[in-house]
Amino acid sequence: MDISVIFDLRNILSPDRVLRDVLLKEHTTFKTGGPAGAFVLVENNDELARVVVFLKNREIPFFVLGNGSNLLVSDSGFDGAVIKLSGSFNELSVSDNVIIAGAGVLLSKVCLMAEESGLSGLEFAYGIPGTLGGAMVMNAGAYDGEMSYVVSEVTVLDGEGIVRTLSCEDMHFGYRESIIKHSPMIVLSAKMTLEPGDRAEIHNKMADFLQRRKSKQPLEFPSAGSTFKRPVGYFAGKLIEDAGLKGKRIGGACVSEKHSGFIVNTGGATASDINMLMETVEEEVYQRFGVKLEPEVIKIGKF
Ligand SMILES: Cc1cc2nc3c(=O)[nH]c(=O)nc-3n(C[C@H](O)[C@H](O)[C@H](O)COP(=O)(O)OP(=O)(O)OC[C@H]3O[C@@H](n4cnc5c(N)ncnc54)[C@H](O)[C@@H]3O)c2cc1C
Incomplete structure (x- = not known):
């Protein structure tokens, strides 16, 4: 990656949030992958939009890294920018039976919040080691459940750097598929609508699914x-x-x-x-x- 790109990115964000020589094997569950041209930590929608517009204008390839749990990154790494969502992308809130989670939040954390709030519907996802963003892209699923069953809205940054809200239908979810996988859109956050349930039952279901994973995987x-x-x-x-x-x-x-x-x-x-x-x-x-x-x-x- 051209060093001038690093300097320009550091001017857009701050020097400590644009890193060089980061080995992607440290950010993937396969524990493989060479260096990223630039490893960019972005903390909010506004910063993300500025970074994306800059990278597009300079025709620099980039991708958003979730928890790296569905990636095989080449030994020669990725000669472009790897964007890691942090800061406000880790926000998580619940109101009545609706959970709103930022794209960087780990799915297991969302599941635990649902359990704590006595909300049912996400038990299947406990044990899937990805972020909410990755789960939207992949329509993560297990044990007869999948994200599309609980997602009511997804907020994205589109290819032009504009924030848009997509309905569940707009997401075109399929088996390990969504519209995001085939477009330049970036998931910012998602709203999940769950059903009130019994906390102990929710807990037991999650524990059972986790146990099944441990015994089979x-x-x-x-x-x-x-x-x-x-x-x-x-x-x-x-x-x-x-x-x-x-x-x-x-x-x-x-x-x-x-x-x-x-x-x-x-x-x-x-x-x-x-x-x-x-x-x-x-x-x-x-x-x-x-x-x-x-x-x-x-x-x-x-x-
Ligand atoms: C032990 C183990 C068990 C697993 N079990 C399951 C399972 O039961 N069911 C299942 O479906 N999967 C499973 N997976 C696979 C994986 O956890 C899921 O696919 C998960 O949804 C990936 O999320 P991630 O955050 O790690 O995404 P990553 O692997 O980091 O990225 C996956 C894709 O999503 C894109 N992406 C990530 N975040 C964003 C964003 N905010 N905006 C736009 N694009 C984004 C990336 O660029 C990439 O293309 C398992 C993996 C492991 C290691």
Whole structure:
């Protein structure tokens, strides 16, 4: 990244909020990824709009980093700006049966607030290790629930730097899909409308879901959750296992012995190891069963 861009960004924000040489492996749950051209901490809508307009005018690629729990970042990193939302993006409030959360708030925190307030509907999301922003983009879901069932409004910054409010319909939510994934929009916050419920029941449901995760998923290793989307009519993990790929390794990357739907970093895996293993799995499953596995994990940078 051109050093003049760093200086200009530091003038827009402040020197301590535009960092160089930040390794993205420290910001992803896969624990892989090289340096960001610039790592930019943005604290409010106004700053975000100024940064986005600047980057667009200079034609500098950028992306918003949530909790990095669905990303495979290249070993060579990302030669652009990585925007991390902080400050006012971490605000969380509840009023009656409505929770409003900033895009940077961890989903688990939103779930705990719902539980504390005796509000039901978000139990499924407890244990998904992402931010509210990432959960909107991915329409995160589990155990027959997904964000689209509870979201009533999403506030975004559009490609022109204008703040807009989208309804749930406007979001075009689908299976691990939303309009945000295919547009330059950035999620600022979301409003979730929940149902009054019994606190103990909500608590027990969340504890049960968490326990199920612990018993079925290889949470002891770095990963990005399910590597592939569920193909219509199949389960990715079962296809991978039936193709004899459970435990298959490339470098430090391994198809989990505990859950074949997860590729894990057993220690020292490079992004390239993980990418090669993903491609091997896709190829073998296609050869064996004629089913095309589509990555759920988003790849960033050059592979
Ligand atoms: C152990 C484990 C278990 C998991 N279980 C589940 C599960 O049960 N269900 C499920 O759906 N997922 C699961 N995941 C995957 C992941 O947690 C979700 O996809 C989550 O929603 C990603 O959120 P994030 O904040 O980490 O986003 P990131 O991974 O940081 O980003 C994902 C995408 O969203 C974009 N993005 C993030 N924030 C914004 C924003 N504010 N505005 C615009 N774009 C943004 C990023 O640019 C990127 O394209 C799991 C992951 C792990 C590691």
